[in-house]
Amino acid sequence: MSKTALATNNLEAFWMPFTANRQFKKNPRLFVGAKDMHYTTADGRQVLDGTAGLWCCNAGHGRPKITEAVQRQVAEMDYAPAFQMGHPAAFELAARLTALMPSPLDHVFFTNSGSESVETALKMAIAYHRVRGEGARTRLIGRERGYHGVNFGGISVGGIVANRKHFGTLLGGVDHIRHTHDLERNAYSRGQPESGAEYAEELIRVVQLHDPSTIAAVIVEPVAGSTGVLIPPKGYLERLRQICDQHGILLIFDEVITGFGRLGSPFAVDHFGVTPDLVTTAKGITNGVIPMGAVFCTSDIHEAFMTGPEHLIEFFHGYTYSGHPVACAAGLGTLDTYEEEGLLTRGAELEDYWADALHSLKGTRHVIDIRNIGLIGAIELEPIAGEPTKRAFSAFLKAYDAGVLIRTTGDIIALSPPLIIEKSQIDQIVSTLREVLQSLD
Ligand code: PMP
Numbered sequence: 001m002s003k004t005a006l007a008t009n010n011l012e013a014f015w016m017p018f019t020a021n022r023q024f025k026k027n028p029r030l031f032v033g034a035k036d037m038h039y040t041t042a043d044g045r046q047v048l049d050g051t052a053g054l055w056c057c058n059a060g061h062g063r064p065k066i067t068e069a070v071q072r073q074v075a076e077m078d079y080a081p082a083f084q085m086g087h088p089a090a091f092e093l094a095a096r097l098t099a100l101m102p103s104p105l106d107h108v109f110f111t112n113s114g115s116e117s118v119e120t121a122l123k124m125a126i127a128y129h130r131v132r133g134e135g136a137r138t139r140l141i142g143r144e145r146g147y148h149g150v151n152f153g154g155i156s157v158g159g160i161v162a163n164r165k166h167f168g169t170l171l172g173g174v175d176h177i178r179h180t181h182d183l184e185r186n187a188y189s190r191g192q193p194e195s196g197a198e199y200a201e202e203l204i205r206v207v208q209l210h211d212p213s214t215i216a217a218v219i220v221e222p223v224a225g226s227t228g229v230l231i232p233p234k235g236y237l238e239r240l241r242q243i244c245d246q247h248g249i250l251l252i253f254d255e256v257i258t259g260f261g262r263l264g265s266p267f268a269v270d271h272f273g274v275t276p277d278l279v280t281t282a283k284g285i286t287n288g289v290i291p292m293g294a295v296f297c298t299s300d301i302h303e304a305f306m307t308g309p310e311h312l313i314e315f316f317h318g319y320t321y322s323g324h325p326v327a328c329a330a331g332l333g334t335l336d337t338y339e340e341e342g343l344l345t346r347g348a349e350l351e352d353y354w355a356d357a358l359h360s361l362k363g364t365r366h367v368i369d370i371r372n373i374g375l376i377g378a379i380e381l382e383p384i385a386g387e388p389t390k391r392a393f394s395a396f397l398k399a400y401d402a403g404v405l406i407r408t409t410g411d412i413i414a415l416s417p418p419l420i421i422e423k424s425q426i427d428q429i430v431s432t433l434r435e436v437l438q439s440l441d
Contacts, residue, residue, distance in 0.1 A: 029400060034061035037418060037425055039405065047400065050429045051407045052418045055225060055257040056288030059337045060418040066289050069333030073326050082322040090323035093331045097285075097294060100266045100335075100344075102275055107302040109315075110323040111293035114256035115149025117280035118219070120295045122153045123317055125217035125250045125278060128301050131308070134248075137216040138173055141206055141249075145179035147226035148219060148254050148280075157219050160227055175210070177202040181230045183380075187369045188362060189231070190355050196233030203243045212247035217278070222268035225257040228412030229378030231371055237274040250301075251276040256293070260284030261338060261419050263374030264348030271374070277301060286330035287337070291321075343419040347375040353423055357430045358415070364437045366391060377415040379433065384441075395436050404432040 011025045031047075033040035037060055039047045052058055059066070073089070080087045094108045109124070111117045122140060129137035142148065142157030149155075155164050156171035159179065164170060178199050186193035207215055222237060224230040244251040258268035259281040265271040269279060278301070282293030305314040321327070338344050351374060358377045359370050369380040381391050392408035399406045406429075407414045415429065 036060045036062065037421060046403060048404045048425055048428055050399075050405050050415050050417050052284075052416050053288045054283070054407075055262070055416045056283035058260050058262065058284040058419050059287045059334065059341070059343055060420040063287060063333075063337050065337045065340075066287055066330055066333035069329040069336075070289060070326055073329030077325050080325055082320055082324070083318060087323075087325050087328075089325055089328035089332060093323075093328045093335075096332070096335050098296065101279070101296055102269060104298040104300065105269070105275065105279060105296040106299045107297050109295045109297070110319075110327075111282070111295065112291045112319055112321050112324070112327070113149070113293045114254075114280065114282035115151045115154050115293075116319060117256065117282055117293035117295050118148040118154040118157075118254060119151050120293075120317060121252050121254075121278045121280045121297075122157065122217065122219070124295065124297060124301065124315065125252065127315060127317075128250070128304055129216050131304050134213070136214055137248075139210055139215045140171070140174045141203065141215065141218040142174060142176050143179050143220055143224075144176050145181065145224060145227040145230065146176075146219070146221060146254075147224065148221075149256075175206045177206060179224065179227070179230055180233055180236060181228075182233075183369055186233070186371075188359065189371055190359065191351075191373050192231055193233045193371075197235035197239055199233070200236050200239035200243065203240060207243065207247055207249070212249065215247065215249050217250040217252050218244055219252040219254060221254045221256075221258070222272060222274075223258050223263065223373055223376060225376070225414065225416070226409055228380065228409045229371060229376055229414050231373045232272070237272050241274050241276070250278060252278040252280065254280045256280060256282045257376075257416070258374075260334075261344040261347055261374075262376060262416065264345060264351055265374075266344045285334065286327055287334040289334070290324070290327040290330040292324070292327035292331060341420070346419045350375060350421070350423075350426070354426055357426045361430060361434060361437070364434055366437055366440060375417060375419060375421070379413040379415075379437075381411045381413070381437075383411040391440060394440055395433070398436040398439065399432055402432045402436060404429055406433070 030042035031039045032042050097108050098106050111120050140157050144159035146159040148158045156174045159176050180196050180199050182196050185195040253276040263271040277298050279296040286292045355372045366381045368382050371378050384391050392411045396408045
Protein backbone atom coordinates (compact mmCIF):
# COMPACT_ATOMS: atom_id res chain seq x y z
CA MET A 1 0.00 0.00 0.00
CA SER A 2 1.33 3.45 -0.85
CA LYS A 3 2.11 5.92 1.93
CA THR A 4 -0.87 8.03 0.88
CA ALA A 5 -3.38 5.19 0.84
CA LEU A 6 -2.10 3.93 4.17
CA ALA A 7 -2.46 7.34 5.76
CA THR A 8 -5.88 8.22 4.41
CA ASN A 9 -7.36 4.81 5.34
CA ASN A 10 -6.44 5.22 8.97
CA LEU A 11 -7.72 8.56 10.12
CA GLU A 12 -10.03 7.54 12.94
CA ALA A 13 -7.90 6.29 15.83
CA PHE A 14 -5.54 9.25 16.14
CA TRP A 15 -7.04 12.09 18.22
CA MET A 16 -5.01 15.02 16.93
CA PRO A 17 -3.70 17.77 19.25
CA PHE A 18 -4.88 21.38 18.91
CA THR A 19 -6.74 20.36 15.73
CA ALA A 20 -10.33 20.60 14.52
CA ASN A 21 -10.37 16.80 14.17
CA ARG A 22 -13.75 16.47 12.44
CA GLN A 23 -12.93 19.15 9.91
CA PHE A 24 -9.43 17.77 9.31
CA LYS A 25 -10.62 14.23 8.70
CA LYS A 26 -12.98 15.39 5.96
CA ASN A 27 -10.10 17.04 4.15
CA PRO A 28 -6.80 15.75 5.55
CA ARG A 29 -3.55 17.59 5.03
CA LEU A 30 -0.74 15.07 5.19
CA PHE A 31 2.98 15.59 4.89
CA VAL A 32 5.15 12.62 3.91
CA GLY A 33 8.55 14.23 3.40
CA ALA A 34 10.62 17.27 4.29
CA LYS A 35 13.84 18.69 2.90
CA ASP A 36 15.44 22.08 3.56
CA MET A 37 12.68 24.71 3.10
CA HIS A 38 9.94 22.38 1.84
CA TYR A 39 7.46 19.76 2.89
CA THR A 40 6.17 17.17 0.43
CA THR A 41 2.46 16.46 0.70
CA ALA A 42 0.89 13.02 0.37
CA ASP A 43 -0.36 14.06 -3.08
CA GLY A 44 3.16 14.98 -4.14
CA ARG A 45 3.11 18.78 -3.88
CA GLN A 46 5.90 20.94 -2.47
CA VAL A 47 4.87 23.30 0.33
CA LEU A 48 7.23 26.10 1.40
CA ASP A 49 7.65 26.05 5.17
CA GLY A 50 6.76 29.51 6.48
CA THR A 51 6.64 28.36 10.10
CA ALA A 52 9.71 26.13 10.68
CA GLY A 53 7.30 23.31 11.49
CA LEU A 54 5.95 24.64 14.77
CA TRP A 55 8.68 27.24 15.36
CA CYS A 56 11.20 24.45 15.77
CA CYS A 57 13.03 23.49 12.55
CA ASN A 58 15.29 26.54 12.59
CA ALA A 59 17.87 24.95 10.29
CA GLY A 60 15.23 23.67 7.89
CA HIS A 61 14.55 20.01 7.25
CA GLY A 62 16.51 16.85 6.63
CA ARG A 63 19.83 18.33 7.70
CA PRO A 64 22.56 15.68 7.30
CA LYS A 65 24.64 16.47 10.42
CA ILE A 66 21.61 16.01 12.64
CA THR A 67 20.36 12.89 10.87
CA GLU A 68 23.79 11.28 11.04
CA ALA A 69 24.29 12.16 14.72
CA VAL A 70 20.94 10.60 15.59
CA GLN A 71 21.60 7.45 13.56
CA ARG A 72 25.04 7.02 15.11
CA GLN A 73 23.73 7.46 18.66
CA VAL A 74 20.82 5.03 18.26
CA ALA A 75 23.21 2.39 17.00
CA GLU A 76 25.77 3.01 19.74
CA MET A 77 23.57 3.42 22.82
CA ASP A 78 19.83 3.81 22.59
CA TYR A 79 19.09 4.81 26.17
CA ALA A 80 20.78 5.35 29.51
CA PRO A 81 18.93 5.82 32.82
CA ALA A 82 18.50 9.50 33.51
CA PHE A 83 18.73 9.21 37.30
CA GLN A 84 21.97 8.50 39.16
CA MET A 85 23.68 7.65 35.82
CA GLY A 86 25.09 9.80 33.06
CA HIS A 87 26.52 9.69 29.55
CA PRO A 88 29.01 12.01 27.85
CA ALA A 89 26.70 13.59 25.26
CA ALA A 90 24.46 15.13 27.95
CA PHE A 91 27.44 16.84 29.62
CA GLU A 92 28.82 17.98 26.29
CA LEU A 93 25.51 19.41 25.15
CA ALA A 94 24.96 21.19 28.48
CA ALA A 95 28.42 22.76 28.25
CA ARG A 96 27.87 23.90 24.66
CA LEU A 97 24.44 25.30 25.45
CA THR A 98 25.60 27.29 28.45
CA ALA A 99 28.45 28.68 26.31
CA LEU A 100 25.73 30.29 24.17
CA MET A 101 24.18 32.01 27.18
CA PRO A 102 25.54 35.05 28.96
CA SER A 103 26.91 34.43 32.43
CA PRO A 104 25.55 33.79 35.07
CA LEU A 105 23.12 31.46 33.21
CA ASP A 106 25.67 28.69 33.59
CA HIS A 107 23.64 25.55 34.32
CA VAL A 108 21.12 23.55 32.38
CA PHE A 109 18.45 20.98 33.31
CA PHE A 110 17.07 18.78 30.51
CA THR A 111 13.39 18.10 29.80
CA ASN A 112 11.50 16.77 26.77
CA SER A 113 9.36 19.70 25.66
CA GLY A 114 8.55 23.33 26.18
CA SER A 115 5.70 22.46 28.52
CA GLU A 116 7.99 20.37 30.69
CA SER A 117 10.58 23.14 30.70
CA VAL A 118 7.97 25.54 32.04
CA GLU A 119 6.87 23.15 34.81
CA THR A 120 10.52 22.57 35.69
CA ALA A 121 11.32 26.29 35.86
CA LEU A 122 8.29 27.06 38.03
CA LYS A 123 9.13 24.23 40.43
CA MET A 124 12.80 25.23 40.48
CA ALA A 125 11.86 28.81 41.35
CA ILE A 126 9.64 27.81 44.27
CA ALA A 127 12.11 25.19 45.55
CA TYR A 128 14.97 27.70 45.28
CA HIS A 129 13.28 30.12 47.64
CA ARG A 130 12.49 27.29 50.04
CA VAL A 131 16.01 25.94 50.10
CA ARG A 132 17.22 29.46 51.03
CA GLY A 133 14.75 29.71 53.89
CA GLU A 134 12.15 31.83 52.06
CA GLY A 135 9.50 29.12 51.83
CA ALA A 136 6.68 31.69 51.86
CA ARG A 137 7.58 32.72 48.32
CA THR A 138 5.21 30.48 46.39
CA ARG A 139 3.10 32.87 44.31
CA LEU A 140 3.62 33.06 40.56
CA ILE A 141 2.88 35.86 38.14
CA GLY A 142 2.21 35.45 34.41
CA ARG A 143 0.61 37.62 31.76
CA GLU A 144 -2.66 37.80 29.93
CA ARG A 145 -2.28 36.19 26.50
CA GLY A 146 0.86 34.36 27.65
CA TYR A 147 1.50 30.85 26.35
CA HIS A 148 3.59 28.53 28.47
CA GLY A 149 2.60 25.11 27.20
CA VAL A 150 -0.31 22.96 28.19
CA ASN A 151 0.49 21.36 31.53
CA PHE A 152 -1.26 22.58 34.66
CA GLY A 153 1.48 24.96 35.78
CA GLY A 154 1.84 26.33 32.28
CA ILE A 155 -1.86 26.97 31.71
CA SER A 156 -2.14 28.49 35.18
CA VAL A 157 0.53 31.12 34.52
CA GLY A 158 -0.53 31.30 30.87
CA GLY A 159 -3.18 33.76 29.82
CA ILE A 160 -4.89 32.38 26.73
CA VAL A 161 -8.50 31.95 27.78
CA ALA A 162 -9.30 29.00 25.50
CA ASN A 163 -6.39 27.02 26.93
CA ARG A 164 -7.54 27.60 30.52
CA LYS A 165 -11.29 27.68 30.74
CA HIS A 166 -11.99 23.97 30.22
CA PHE A 167 -9.73 22.70 32.94
CA GLY A 168 -11.06 23.55 36.36
CA THR A 169 -9.50 25.70 39.01
CA LEU A 170 -5.85 25.42 37.91
CA LEU A 171 -2.97 26.28 40.27
CA GLY A 172 -3.72 28.60 43.17
CA GLY A 173 -1.61 31.65 43.95
CA VAL A 174 -1.23 32.94 40.41
CA ASP A 175 -1.81 36.50 39.16
CA HIS A 176 -1.63 37.93 35.66
CA ILE A 177 -0.46 41.31 34.52
CA ARG A 178 -1.62 42.86 31.27
CA HIS A 179 -0.19 41.84 27.91
CA THR A 180 1.63 44.48 25.87
CA HIS A 181 -0.45 44.50 22.69
CA ASP A 182 -1.62 48.01 21.91
CA LEU A 183 -2.90 48.36 18.37
CA GLU A 184 -4.06 51.90 18.87
CA ARG A 185 -0.61 53.21 19.67
CA ASN A 186 1.68 50.68 18.00
CA ALA A 187 0.04 49.47 14.78
CA TYR A 188 2.46 48.63 11.94
CA SER A 189 5.53 48.82 14.17
CA ARG A 190 8.82 47.42 12.97
CA GLY A 191 10.88 45.72 15.65
CA GLN A 192 10.12 46.83 19.20
CA PRO A 193 7.15 49.20 19.53
CA GLU A 194 7.85 52.65 20.92
CA SER A 195 4.95 52.80 23.38
CA GLY A 196 3.98 50.63 26.30
CA ALA A 197 6.96 50.22 28.66
CA GLU A 198 4.62 51.43 31.39
CA TYR A 199 2.65 48.16 31.20
CA ALA A 200 5.48 46.74 33.34
CA GLU A 201 4.34 48.99 36.21
CA GLU A 202 1.36 46.68 36.73
CA LEU A 203 3.78 44.26 38.25
CA ILE A 204 4.28 46.67 41.15
CA ARG A 205 0.54 46.71 41.84
CA VAL A 206 0.35 42.90 42.00
CA VAL A 207 3.52 42.60 44.05
CA GLN A 208 2.25 45.12 46.59
CA LEU A 209 -1.17 43.52 46.74
CA HIS A 210 0.29 40.25 48.02
CA ASP A 211 3.45 41.47 49.74
CA PRO A 212 6.69 40.81 47.85
CA SER A 213 7.85 38.20 50.38
CA THR A 214 5.17 35.80 49.05
CA ILE A 215 6.15 35.98 45.39
CA ALA A 216 8.45 33.40 43.82
CA ALA A 217 8.66 34.30 40.15
CA VAL A 218 7.35 36.21 37.16
CA ILE A 219 7.23 34.35 33.84
CA VAL A 220 6.99 36.02 30.43
CA GLU A 221 7.75 35.18 26.83
CA PRO A 222 10.20 37.89 25.73
CA VAL A 223 8.31 37.86 22.42
CA ALA A 224 4.93 36.19 22.87
CA GLY A 225 4.47 33.81 19.94
CA SER A 226 1.49 31.49 20.15
CA THR A 227 -0.84 34.30 21.10
CA GLY A 228 -0.07 36.06 17.83
CA VAL A 229 3.36 37.64 18.07
CA LEU A 230 3.41 40.38 20.69
CA ILE A 231 6.71 42.21 20.68
CA PRO A 232 7.83 43.88 23.94
CA PRO A 233 7.80 47.68 23.84
CA LYS A 234 11.15 49.39 24.26
CA GLY A 235 12.15 49.46 27.93
CA TYR A 236 9.46 47.00 29.05
CA LEU A 237 11.62 43.94 29.77
CA GLU A 238 14.27 46.12 31.43
CA ARG A 239 11.61 47.50 33.77
CA LEU A 240 10.31 44.02 34.65
CA ARG A 241 13.87 43.06 35.55
CA GLN A 242 14.26 46.12 37.79
CA ILE A 243 11.03 45.48 39.65
CA CYS A 244 11.89 41.81 40.20
CA ASP A 245 15.33 42.78 41.51
CA GLN A 246 13.87 45.30 43.91
CA HIS A 247 11.67 42.62 45.47
CA GLY A 248 13.77 39.45 45.37
CA ILE A 249 11.52 37.90 42.73
CA LEU A 250 12.94 35.56 40.07
CA LEU A 251 12.38 36.48 36.43
CA ILE A 252 11.76 33.60 34.01
CA PHE A 253 12.01 34.09 30.25
CA ASP A 254 10.12 31.46 28.30
CA GLU A 255 12.35 31.24 25.23
CA VAL A 256 10.75 28.14 23.72
CA ILE A 257 10.29 30.00 20.43
CA THR A 258 12.76 32.87 20.74
CA GLY A 259 15.77 30.62 21.39
CA PHE A 260 18.27 29.46 18.80
CA GLY A 261 18.50 32.36 16.42
CA ARG A 262 14.86 33.26 15.92
CA LEU A 263 15.51 36.93 16.78
CA GLY A 264 18.86 37.11 15.01
CA SER A 265 20.85 36.30 18.16
CA PRO A 266 21.28 33.00 19.99
CA PHE A 267 18.59 33.90 22.55
CA ALA A 268 16.27 36.81 23.34
CA VAL A 269 18.44 37.30 26.40
CA ASP A 270 21.18 38.59 24.05
CA HIS A 271 18.81 40.46 21.79
CA PHE A 272 17.20 42.54 24.52
CA GLY A 273 20.22 42.66 26.84
CA VAL A 274 18.10 41.63 29.81
CA THR A 275 19.28 38.63 31.85
CA PRO A 276 16.60 36.67 33.66
CA ASP A 277 17.22 34.10 36.41
CA LEU A 278 15.76 31.17 34.51
CA VAL A 279 15.28 30.52 30.80
CA THR A 280 13.07 27.80 29.38
CA THR A 281 13.71 26.45 25.92
CA ALA A 282 12.86 23.49 23.62
CA LYS A 283 12.00 23.25 19.89
CA GLY A 284 15.12 24.62 18.13
CA ILE A 285 17.36 22.86 20.64
CA THR A 286 17.25 19.77 18.38
CA ASN A 287 15.87 21.51 15.29
CA GLY A 288 12.62 19.69 16.12
CA VAL A 289 14.15 16.34 15.16
CA ILE A 290 13.87 14.64 18.58
CA PRO A 291 11.69 16.01 21.41
CA MET A 292 13.80 17.88 23.92
CA GLY A 293 13.66 20.90 26.19
CA ALA A 294 15.96 22.58 28.68
CA VAL A 295 15.93 25.07 31.54
CA PHE A 296 18.89 27.37 32.10
CA CYS A 297 19.45 28.76 35.58
CA THR A 298 21.94 31.14 37.15
CA SER A 299 24.87 29.97 39.24
CA ASP A 300 23.17 31.54 42.27
CA ILE A 301 20.15 29.28 41.89
CA HIS A 302 22.32 26.25 41.22
CA GLU A 303 24.57 27.03 44.21
CA ALA A 304 21.61 27.34 46.56
CA PHE A 305 20.68 23.72 45.80
CA MET A 306 24.25 22.44 45.93
CA THR A 307 25.01 23.40 49.52
CA GLY A 308 23.02 20.69 51.35
CA PRO A 309 24.37 17.30 52.54
CA GLU A 310 26.35 15.69 49.70
CA HIS A 311 24.63 12.34 49.52
CA LEU A 312 21.15 13.87 49.09
CA ILE A 313 19.32 14.49 45.83
CA GLU A 314 19.30 18.29 45.54
CA PHE A 315 16.17 18.73 43.41
CA PHE A 316 13.40 16.14 43.55
CA HIS A 317 12.46 16.46 39.94
CA GLY A 318 13.31 14.86 36.58
CA TYR A 319 12.01 12.83 33.67
CA THR A 320 12.82 9.32 32.45
CA TYR A 321 14.00 10.93 29.23
CA SER A 322 15.82 13.97 30.69
CA GLY A 323 19.03 14.22 28.65
CA HIS A 324 18.06 11.26 26.44
CA PRO A 325 21.17 10.17 24.51
CA VAL A 326 19.47 10.39 21.12
CA ALA A 327 18.06 13.84 21.88
CA CYS A 328 21.50 14.97 23.05
CA ALA A 329 23.05 13.68 19.83
CA ALA A 330 20.42 15.56 17.86
CA GLY A 331 21.19 18.66 19.95
CA LEU A 332 24.92 18.42 19.23
CA GLY A 333 24.31 17.89 15.50
CA THR A 334 21.95 20.85 15.56
CA LEU A 335 24.43 23.18 17.28
CA ASP A 336 27.10 22.12 14.75
CA THR A 337 24.72 23.00 11.92
CA TYR A 338 23.70 26.34 13.44
CA GLU A 339 27.29 27.32 14.12
CA GLU A 340 28.82 26.18 10.82
CA GLU A 341 26.15 27.99 8.82
CA GLY A 342 25.97 31.11 10.98
CA LEU A 343 22.26 30.53 11.55
CA LEU A 344 22.13 31.94 15.07
CA THR A 345 22.69 35.42 13.62
CA ARG A 346 21.25 35.01 10.12
CA GLY A 347 17.92 36.42 11.25
CA ALA A 348 19.65 39.75 11.93
CA GLU A 349 21.07 39.81 8.39
CA LEU A 350 17.67 39.13 6.86
CA GLU A 351 15.59 41.22 9.23
CA ASP A 352 15.34 44.36 7.06
CA TYR A 353 14.46 42.41 3.95
CA TRP A 354 11.92 40.39 5.91
CA ALA A 355 10.40 43.53 7.46
CA ASP A 356 10.17 45.37 4.11
CA ALA A 357 8.55 42.36 2.47
CA LEU A 358 5.96 41.89 5.21
CA HIS A 359 5.13 45.57 5.54
CA SER A 360 4.55 45.74 1.78
CA LEU A 361 1.27 43.97 2.62
CA LYS A 362 0.00 47.11 4.38
CA GLY A 363 -3.20 48.17 2.66
CA THR A 364 -4.00 44.63 1.49
CA ARG A 365 -7.61 43.65 2.08
CA HIS A 366 -8.53 42.70 5.69
CA VAL A 367 -5.10 43.62 7.13
CA ILE A 368 -5.23 45.75 10.31
CA ASP A 369 -1.67 45.33 11.57
CA ILE A 370 1.72 43.99 10.57
CA ARG A 371 4.59 43.53 13.04
CA ASN A 372 7.98 41.87 12.91
CA ILE A 373 11.15 41.14 14.83
CA GLY A 374 14.08 38.91 13.84
CA LEU A 375 12.60 36.28 11.55
CA ILE A 376 9.16 36.47 13.12
CA GLY A 377 6.23 38.25 11.58
CA ALA A 378 2.54 38.67 12.20
CA ILE A 379 -0.29 39.89 10.03
CA GLU A 380 -3.41 40.69 11.98
CA LEU A 381 -6.71 40.52 10.12
CA GLU A 382 -10.01 42.20 10.80
CA PRO A 383 -12.17 39.43 12.31
CA ILE A 384 -15.46 38.53 10.65
CA ALA A 385 -18.21 39.79 12.98
CA GLY A 386 -19.44 36.94 15.17
CA GLU A 387 -16.96 34.46 13.66
CA PRO A 388 -13.56 35.13 15.15
CA THR A 389 -10.67 33.02 13.77
CA LYS A 390 -12.60 32.11 10.60
CA ARG A 391 -10.93 34.57 8.26
CA ALA A 392 -7.36 33.71 9.26
CA PHE A 393 -8.11 29.99 9.15
CA SER A 394 -9.44 30.38 5.60
CA ALA A 395 -6.17 32.13 4.75
CA PHE A 396 -4.26 29.17 6.18
CA LEU A 397 -6.22 26.69 4.04
CA LYS A 398 -5.83 28.76 0.88
CA ALA A 399 -2.12 29.34 1.45
CA TYR A 400 -1.62 25.62 1.95
CA ASP A 401 -3.36 24.95 -1.36
CA ALA A 402 -1.15 27.59 -2.94
CA GLY A 403 2.00 25.91 -1.60
CA VAL A 404 2.91 27.95 1.49
CA LEU A 405 2.60 26.80 5.10
CA ILE A 406 1.57 29.56 7.50
CA ARG A 407 0.18 29.38 11.02
CA THR A 408 -2.77 31.16 12.49
CA THR A 409 -3.88 31.97 15.99
CA GLY A 410 -7.14 33.79 16.39
CA ASP A 411 -7.26 36.21 13.44
CA ILE A 412 -3.51 36.59 13.33
CA ILE A 413 -1.21 34.99 10.77
CA ALA A 414 2.12 34.14 12.42
CA LEU A 415 5.22 33.55 10.34
CA SER A 416 8.54 32.08 11.51
CA PRO A 417 10.36 30.43 8.59
CA PRO A 418 13.51 28.33 8.94
CA LEU A 419 16.57 30.56 9.28
CA ILE A 420 17.99 29.15 6.02
CA ILE A 421 15.28 30.92 4.02
CA GLU A 422 16.37 32.72 0.81
CA LYS A 423 15.11 36.17 -0.18
CA SER A 424 13.23 34.70 -3.15
CA GLN A 425 11.36 32.45 -0.73
CA ILE A 426 10.45 35.41 1.46
CA ASP A 427 9.03 36.99 -1.71
CA GLN A 428 7.06 33.82 -2.40
CA ILE A 429 5.50 33.83 1.07
CA VAL A 430 4.49 37.47 0.71
CA SER A 431 3.14 37.25 -2.84
CA THR A 432 1.13 34.14 -1.95
CA LEU A 433 -0.29 35.90 1.10
CA ARG A 434 -1.19 38.96 -0.96
CA GLU A 435 -3.20 36.84 -3.39
CA VAL A 436 -4.79 34.78 -0.64
CA LEU A 437 -5.85 37.84 1.36
CA GLN A 438 -7.30 39.59 -1.70
CA SER A 439 -9.37 36.48 -2.43
CA LEU A 440 -10.86 36.12 1.07
CA ASP A 441 -14.41 37.11 2.00
N1 PMP B 1 6.27 27.98 25.85
C1 PMP B 1 6.19 28.70 24.72
C2 PMP B 1 6.56 30.15 24.72
C3 PMP B 1 5.79 28.08 23.53
O1 PMP B 1 5.69 28.81 22.40
C4 PMP B 1 5.48 26.70 23.55
C5 PMP B 1 5.04 25.97 22.30
N2 PMP B 1 4.60 26.70 21.26
C6 PMP B 1 5.56 26.02 24.76
C7 PMP B 1 5.97 26.69 25.89
C8 PMP B 1 5.20 24.58 24.86
O2 PMP B 1 6.10 23.77 24.18
P1 PMP B 1 5.72 22.26 23.84
O3 PMP B 1 4.62 22.30 22.83
O4 PMP B 1 7.02 21.70 23.33
O5 PMP B 1 5.31 21.62 25.11
